[in-house]
Amino acid sequence: MNKPKLWTKSFISISLSNFFLFLTFYVLLVTLPIYAIQEFDSNASEAGLMTTVFLISAIISRPLAGQWLEKAGHRKVLLASLIIFAGASLLYFFPKTIIGFLAIRLLHGIGFGMATTAVGAIVADLIPISRRGEGMGYFIMSTNMAMVLGPFIGLTAMQQWGAKSLFIVSVVVAIGALITGLSVHVKETEQADHPVVHSAFSFKNLIEVSAIPIAIVGCFLAIVYSALLSFVSVFATEIHLSEVASLFFVVYAIVLLISRPFTGKWFDQYGPNVIVFPSIVLFAIGMFLLSQSSGAVTFLVSAGMIGLGWGTLFPTFQTIAIQDAAPRKRGLATATFLSIYDIGIALGSFVVGLAAAKMNYSTLYFLCSFYVLFGIVLYYFLHTRKQASSKEHQRSAELNNLHS
Structure with a gap:
């Protein structure tokens, strides 16, 4: 009996988009605290906020994104989040204070939280049920590879060419996430077959x-x-x-x-x-x-x-x-x-x-x-x-x- 196909164009595209998302995350994770100390003369606790603010905004945005996926459809939420993520990456060139930088980290975290939620939901629908364990394993490898390459690329860029090159890298990679996301085709059959009842806002819906x-x-x-x-x-x-x-x-x-x-x-x-x-x-x-x-x-x-x-x-x-x-x-x-x-x-x-x-x-x-x-x-x-x-x-x- 032939196995249902796993390596479709959309599965490869969504895995690449996930890779670029996390690559941007890890490139900046290891370098922005150093940048904050060197550029803004921040102390260690202020530099640590670079990661904390990003993660808090990602955590808060994810349940909301999960609800939006049901109401607006997977593809719309994916593309909107990738645009926010790429747009926030472009803003790193401009702030002159630590407060301005943290505001961008807040926006970037929102895009990241929404995008990773959408990507995870889409890949779950793309993988055949009988190969879900195998498919999710391969998909998560894109995150693991970003975790290995991100710190290396980020530190190398910062040490060899300076902070501006670091931001250029993050913009290019974030745009890569957007481009690969655009080529993902999602069947929104779940929304058609199960119309969503728009109920009042509640914690249970999140x-x-x-x-x-x-x-x-x-x-x-x-x-x-x-x-x-x-x-x-x-x-x-x-x-x-x-x-x-x-x-x-x-x-x-x-x-x-x-x-x-x-x-x-x-x-x-x-x-x-x-x-x-x-x-x-x-x-x-x-x-x-x-x-x-x-x-x-x-x-x-x-x-x-x-x-x-x-x-x-x-x-x-x-x-x-x-x-x-x-x-x-x-x-x-x-x-x-x-x-x-x-x-x-x-x-x-x-x-x-x-x-x-x-x-x-x-x-x-x-x-x-x-x-x-x-x-x-x-x-x-x-x-x-x-x-x-x-x-x-x-x-x-x-x-x-x-x-x-």
Whole structure:
């Protein structure tokens, strides 16, 4: 039997658009705090606001975007958000004060939050149901590749050619996201078949309840991932491995590329539990190895283990969030999952930063390895047990129908 086609023109285009979105995000993530300190003579806390303001506006805009997807249609929201995102990228050349810069970060975050929500909803509709685990895995790889390339491109541009070149790069990449987004064709059949009733504004309309449990698990583990994003290069310097720090996420990405064809297919064939439980263990082992690193080999092996563990968990969690929602609620489910997940990233940077002030990074990552293992308990109670109970209830209902 032939498999339904996955690598369509629209799937490739939406994956590229997602790649360019996150590439812009990571190019600026690692460079704007440095720019704020050098250009505006900001202190560390003011420089940190460059990321905080962006993420807060993205988190707030996502539930609204999820609702707009149902009302206006996927393509309109996608294009509007990509225009806002590209337009905000052009504005970085103009502000002369830190306040002006933060205002642009606020606008940029709104575009990013809307765009990533629309992209996630569209790709969920483009991927055949029987290949959703595999397809989401490949799609999330576009984010992972941006995470590897973004910091390298951003720091290189800033160091070699200055801040203006950094902003030129971000504009070009953001326009790339818009161009590839324009070539995505979306069938808006869900809106036609299920007309939306325009009800009064309420909190329930902004959140997809079915996505909350798995989003909480993702948020819980994202705190540790945030500790990696923010401090792994600092830790590498602390243990005299600064020369291989840049290779950490390269190894992470290589392991992802190798493992992705298998893990996505296993999800589709055997369900999420076969993927999630081992991946949490691998993530914890990777964090433990990182905490014990004193040489390049252990440091890079830990990167591979974390790539196999967390790199597999994130697309799996997002796929679960989408599968548990009704078809017309996929946009809202994507928004709910990403918003709660981003809270974990934002909290992680702050909380882990406070913890790092009280202990060295080796101890911090050692404790993180046990924290990650607790994710098994959280996942079991919030998803596995609930899913088993739901199936049992469904079975009982079917048996009652047969006997009646």
